Each structure stands twice: as C-alpha cells, then as structure tokens.
Amino acid sequence: MPELPEVETVVRGLAPALAGARIERVEVLRADLIGKGDSAGFVQGLVGRRVEDVSRRAKNVVVRTDDPVLVVNLGMTGRLLLSANGETPSHLGVRFGLDRGRELLYRDVRRFGVLSLLSPREWRLREQRMGLEPLSQEFTPRRLHQLTRGSRVALKQWLMDQRKLAGVGNIYASEALHRAGIHPGRRAGSLSRPRAGRLQRAILAVLEEAVERRGTTLRDYRDASGEPGQFRDRLRVYGREGEPCGECGRAIRRIVQQNRSTFYCPGCQR
DNA sequence: AACGCGCCCTGTCCGC
DNA sequence: TGCGGACAGGGCGCGT
Numbered sequence: 001m002p003e004l005p006e007v008e009t010v011v012r013g014l015a016p017a018l019a020g021a022r023i024e025r026v027e028v029l030r031a032d033l034i035g036k037g038d039s040a041g042f043v044q045g046l047v048g049r050r051v052e053d054v055s056r057r058a059k060n061v062v063v064r065t066d067d068p069v070l071v072v073n074l075g076m077t078g079r080l081l082l083s084a085n086g087e088t089p090s091h092l093g094v095r096f097g098l099d100r101g102r103e104l105l106y107r108d109v110r111r112f113g114v115l116s117l118l119s120p121r122e123w124r125l126r127e128q129r130m131g132l133e134p135l136s137q138e139f140t141p142r143r144l145h146q147l148t149r150g151s152r153v154a155l156k157q158w159l160m161d162q163r164k165l166a167g168v169g170n171i172y173a174s175e176a177l178h179r180a181g182i183h184p185g186r187r188a189g190s191l192s193r194p195r196a197g198r199l200q201r202a203i204l205a206v207l208e209e210a211v212e213r214r215g216t217t218l219r220d221y222r223d224a225s226g227e228p229g230q231f232r233d234r235l236r237v238y239g240r241e242g243e244p245c246g247e248c249g250r251a252i253r254r255i256v257q258q259n260r261s262t263f264y265c266p267g268c269q270r
Numbered sequence: 271a272a273c274g275c276g277c278c279c280t281g282t283c284c285g286c
Numbered sequence: 287t288g289c290g291g292a293c294a295g296g297g298c299g300c301g302t
Contacts, residue, residue: 076295077279078296110296112278152272
C-alpha cells in the first residue's frame with residue numbers, strides 16, 4: 001500500500017512516541033513476516049533494547065536501537081499502529097510491548113510486509129543498494145537525466161524501480177507522469193534533458209503535496225494513529241479511468257504495464 | 271546486467 | 287445467494 005508519502009507519515013507519527021522507549025516484550029504471531037533469520041532471534045535481538053530514533057529510507061520504516069536496526073517494509077497492507085489499550089486487531093502479526101504500557105502493533109492482511117532485524121553493518125550494506133531519495137538534495141534534473149540514460153524500459157516502470165529512485169510506487173508514478181505531460185510508455189532512456197527537468201519537478205511536487213496531506217488512502221492505508229490520508233481527492237489520474245482530465249477534458253485511460261494499472265491522459269501525455 | 275514474468279496472500283467487488 | 291475472475295499503495299526470485 002504505502003509509497004514514500006504514506007511511509008513518511010507513519011514515521012512522523014511513530015517518532016515522538018518511540019524515541020527513547022524501551023522494548024520490553026516482543027510477540028511474533030505470524031512468523032512468515034520475519035525476514036532474515038527466525039522469529040526467536042528476532043525477539044531475542046529486540047527485547048531489552050532502547051529505541052534511538054525512527055526514520056524512513058525508500059518505503060521502509062527504520063527503527064534504530066542501541067544495537068540492531070529494525071527495518072519494516074509494509075508491503076501492500078501492512079500497518080504500524082501505536083496503542084495504549086492492549087487491543088488485538090484482526091490480522092495482527094507482531095506485538096511490541098513498550099514501557100509505560102504502550103504497544104506498537106504490526107498488522108497486515110496480505111502479509112506481503114517484512115520485518116527485518118539487521119546489524120548496523122547489514123543495514124548499511126542494504127541501504128547502499130537502494131536508489132536515490134527523491135526528497136534529498138541530490139535529486140536534481142541533471143541526476144534524473146543521467147540515471148535514465150541507457151534504459152530501454154517504459155518510464156512508468158523505471159520510476160517504480162527502487163534501485164534507481166526510491167519511494168515512488170504505482171500511484172505517484174502515474175501522477176508524476178501526468179503532471180509532467182509525459183506518456184507512461186515512453187522509454188526511460190529517450191528522455192530529453194528538458195523533459196527530465198519537468199519530470200523531476202513533477203515528482204518532487206506530487207510527493208511533497210502528498211506528504212503534506214498525510215498520504216493517499218485508497219482502501220487499507222492508515223497512519224500510526226489509525227487515520228487515513230487526505231490526498232486521494234487530489235489525484236489527477238490514478239483511479240479515474242473514464243473521467244475527464246482536469247487539464248484538457250479528454251477521458252482518462254487505464255492500461256496495464258508489468259501487471260500493474262497505469263492511468264494517464266491521452267491528450268496531455270503524448 | 272538488464273529485463274520480463276510469475277508468485278507470495280487475503281479481501282472486496284462486479285457480472286452472471 | 288453463490289461462484290469465478292479481476293483487482294488492490296510491493297518486491298523477490300527465476301529464466302533468458
């Protein structure tokens with residue numbers, strides 16, 4: 001479910017509550033959610049640790065402790081929820097007991113999510129293989145243009161490749177391409193420098209606006225307090241097949257690329 | 271190395 | 287009301 005804006009919103013909700021908290025209990029109810037090692041090692045590695053800080057890298061929630069690093073990828077339907085009343089939601093996967101009676105719950109209907117416990121060194125190595133952060137200073141028109149050089153895949157697919165650019169998923173790829181006026185099927189390597197510039201600004205704008213509105217909720221997404229995001233009605237093409245484009249009035253189309261839906265306007269995006 | 275495809279899993283919705 | 291198929295914010299591992 002979650003792309004960069006949704007994960008960023010979850011992280012901002014978790015950070016104040018988790019920073020400095022002590023992890024007293026860890027209960028794994030669904031062992032298949034634990035990546036890299038077994039659930040016994042996961043529990044042992046976390047119990048007694050203190051959380052130092054919570055941050056985001058790509059679409060991952062990164063919880064640093066005084067030793068290992070907990071990395072949570074939410075997959076399609078994963079949620080990290082703060083709770084103080086001992087509730088047990090359906091599809092609960094992992095329960096983290098914190099000091100002062102608070103809990104952090106991981107629930108995930110489809111269980112595409114993964115929780116990994118890594119040494120700081122392992123995390124460093126993994127992070128090095130991830131793509132550029134779109135909200136960082138290094139994400140410039142020139143850099144985007146350089147990165148796309150030589151790629152023969154469709155731009156929509158290129159934007160979703162986390163090894164190149166990290167954090168853009170199915171919704172914001174369609175949205176950014178529409179804002180830039182570029183057809184999703186165009187080959188990434190065919191981008192001119194000026195068009196790369198337009199695309200870079202479109203990506204940045206749509207991600208920043210979506211963060212500001214706390215992400216997009218289509219169906220499952222909720223932040224750490226259980227609240228939905230507010231960006232859905234700002235989407236210009238995603239989920240709007242057949243509706244008139246706000247720019248030119250042509251009917252928005254839906255196509256399938258790599259088995260995922262892509263939405264675009266045949267008038268604005270040539 | 272880069273690319274294309276199938277698969278992981280559960281729930282919901284739509285047409286017949 | 288029941289049933290099959292399509293589809294859903296992701297990412298890995300396979301073959302070529």
